[in-house]
Amino acid sequence: MIVTIDGPAGSGKSTTARRAAEALDYVYLDTGAMYRAVALGFLRAGVAPTRDGAAAVLPSLHVGVRYDGPQMRVFLEDEEVTSQIRSPEVGQTVSDVSTLAPVREYMVEEQRRIGRAQDEVHGGVVLDGRDTGTVVFPEADLKIFMVADLDERARRRQQEYAESGDERSLDEVRAEIAERDRQDRHRDLAPLRRAADAVELDTTDCTIAEQVAFVVDHVKAHSKWGT
Numbered sequence: 001m002i003v004t005i006d007g008p009a010g011s012g013k014s015t016t017a018r019r020a021a022e023a024l025d026y027v028y029l030d031t032g033a034m035y036r037a038v039a040l041g042f043l044r045a046g047v048a049p050t051r052d053g054a055a056a057v058l059p060s061l062h063v064g065v066r067y068d069g070p071q072m073r074v075f076l077e078d079e080e081v082t083s084q085i086r087s088p089e090v091g092q093t094v095s096d097v098s099t100l101a102p103v104r105e106y107m108v109e110e111q112r113r114i115g116r117a118q119d120e121v122h123g124g125v126v127l128d129g130r131d132t133g134t135v136v137f138p139e140a141d142l143k144i145f146m147v148a149d150l151d152e153r154a155r156r157r158q159q160e161y162a163e164s165g166d167e168r169s170l171d172e173v174r175a176e177i178a179e180r181d182r183q184d185r186h187r188d189l190a191p192l193r194r195a196a197d198a199v200e201l202d203t204t205d206c207t208i209a210e211q212v213a214f215v216v217d218h219v220k221a222h223s224k225w226g227t
């Protein structure tokens with residue numbers, strides 16, 4: 001069972017995908033974390049996120065994923081970088097890195113390989129990202145497209161910042177998310193869009209428990225009826 005969850009920043013994808021995977025005894029594949037690991041590789045090499053930069057960095061860069069139970073850990077070669085990829089520097093670089101064709105080709109190939117391998121072992125994988133239902137697994141069993149109002153997404157992101165001791169104004173966070181939306185939706189390669197056969201979930205007024213239940217119920221309905 002391959003389940004994809006795509007949507008804009010702050011729509012609640014990652015928490016929902018992780019908890020739904022746990023509830024179903026599946027594995028969670030955070031594709032954004034893999035792009036972040038590549039961005040960290042660019043930063044460490046001191047190389048700009050351009051096509052030439054990609055030609056210099058990618059041949060010797062290996063992003064790996066390992067699981068401790070359902071917990072996904074991200075590696076650059078043999079070094080675990082699960083926390084380092086959440087730094088503000090990585091956050092600033094990753095949007096540019098994720099527009100590069102060779103990076104996307106590498107990521108899509110790896111995500112398909114990991115997704116299929118984990119599906120074989122665990123009987124199911126929940127992926128989240130921007131293009132998991134359109135490009136990575138267009139044949140996925142269940143596709144969900146999550147949306148939420150910009151203001152609500154900004155409030156959630158502001159709270160996440162506050163929890164890590166970073167106090168920011170709502171206006172600043174709203175502008176940052178609006179810019180992220182623009183980049184995700186208007187880039188040439190694999191722009192964020194809803195797959196024609198995706199089910200839409202608007203999380204503006206949903207609790208996390210409701211979002212998880214939505215995914216789990218759809219998976220169970222699919223398993224029962226094959227639809």
Ligand code: DC
Nearest residue numbers: 031032033035094095098129130131
């Ligand atoms: O979800 P996130 O913030 O961790 O994603 C990090 C970046 O990677 C973000 O700029 C969007 C990009 N991304 C992508 O282009 N395709 C994906 N499948 C997942 C993330």
